[in-house]
Amino acid sequence: MIPADAVAAVFREEYGRAVSVLLRTTRDLDLAEDAVQEAFAAAAERWPREGFPEQPAAWIITTARHRAVDRFRREAARGGKEAEAALLHAAEMAADDLPGHDFGDDRLKLLFACCHPALAMPARVALALRVLGGLSTPQIAAAFLVSETTMGQRISRAKAKIRDAGIPYRVPAAAELPERLAGVLAVVYLIYNEGYSAGLGSPRARTDLCAEAVRLARLLDRLLPGEPEVQGLLALMLLSESRQAARAGDAGILVPLAEQDRSRWDAELISEGLAIVHHCLQRGQLGPYQIQAAIQAVHSTAPSASATDWPRILRLYGMLSRISPGPVVELNRAVALAEVEGAAAGLGVVDGLALGGYHVFHAVRADLLRRLGRVDEAVKEYAEAARHAPGPGERAFLEARLRELQSG
């Protein structure tokens, strides 16, 4: 007896690859998705009765291809010229297969198409989650707090643009690869940050985006082995994920890094992340994700908050701000600077940043003001931070700090 969720597990694992392979037959993303979904529907009906096929992925791909060819045949019989051409093409594709043939994997091509710069960023994110993550439109809509209709339109418009504008399913040539790969990584990291910044106490649909981003980074690392920044991003997310359990205290209240119970950090994720960082540092082709991973690694290896090697973190943020400058990097550098040179030095940097409305900015500023004994200003700043907190867990933490300060 095969439980229904076993088919669902195969779906999550094999959907993207099956779609990418079907694209060779259909040359159209919608048709490829339709065919693969029909194949999974057939699997959900037949597998529980007949048992798992020996090679579930091959079963899905073969079935999906038959469905696609059947569809072309029906349309061609009704006089569709395009379907006739598609049928011919599909027959050519199938002729290459031998018994026991490995269908291969075209997900990398699909990923570069979904993350093409000609598509708007929200469309790239939605497509990557839909087509490669195998998430349903309602799931993605819930994760990004938009209606299913809006998300459905976003995805179908993006697919239409790929088709109509002729966005190619191709791995970019070596000369373009670094820039295009950076674009793909930006999509993955945006998905991670969307989940991370959703805030503690947010619906699972949102916080699960972190796990989706890690899955995509692992996939990318398998498809493009040895790319330093792919590994850097993966390590960065793994080390951050290792603290997820320790980040939420009683009743879901945020526990800041300095106060976390380090025994609750996930040792497995840490050792995996550290191994990647070590490898990256030895190779010496550093990029922004690797540097951020290296910073996380300093926290991960510190025996306690007070024993953290802040001068090293400060140096790393200095490197990061040289190759990838921005106000958020400066804010983080200011936190390190405050630990090394004192709160006044940190505040000097923070005060120059135009990050009003970003809760972390207000929380950092509040903390520095508190440490400098400027209580009234700190109280105001904590209130501002709490007002902009993304989730109930962050808000509860900031309000607790505020009360401590007022009663102290």
Next chain:
Amino acid sequence: MTQYLISMYQPDGVVPPPEVLGPVMEKIAEFNADLRAAGAWVFGNGLTDPSSATVLRHTGNEVLVTDGPYLEGKEHLGGFEIVEAPDLDAALAWGRRLAEITGLPIEVRAFASVPQDETVSGSA
């Protein structure tokens, strides 16, 4: 192969001095020669000033003629190229060159289908 419309948008009423325009026009001629050599050229030309445009509107049972251009704005279509390219990346590569030459915003947009006569000759 897909045909793409590569449009150049120009600010109205700004005519660059000859010493600027001359080299740009030379580079555009070179660009067109490269398009032809690559077999990618279909058609291309610059347009006259937008104020020379005339607009026709069918209203009820008559066609109204008015002074153009149709769209109000400070920028208008100044010229275009129609190129044939295997995919968007190839079309964008041509468009990118035009953006570098002219310094103008360039829009790349695919035509909906291949013209009929070409389909006939292609399948023959």
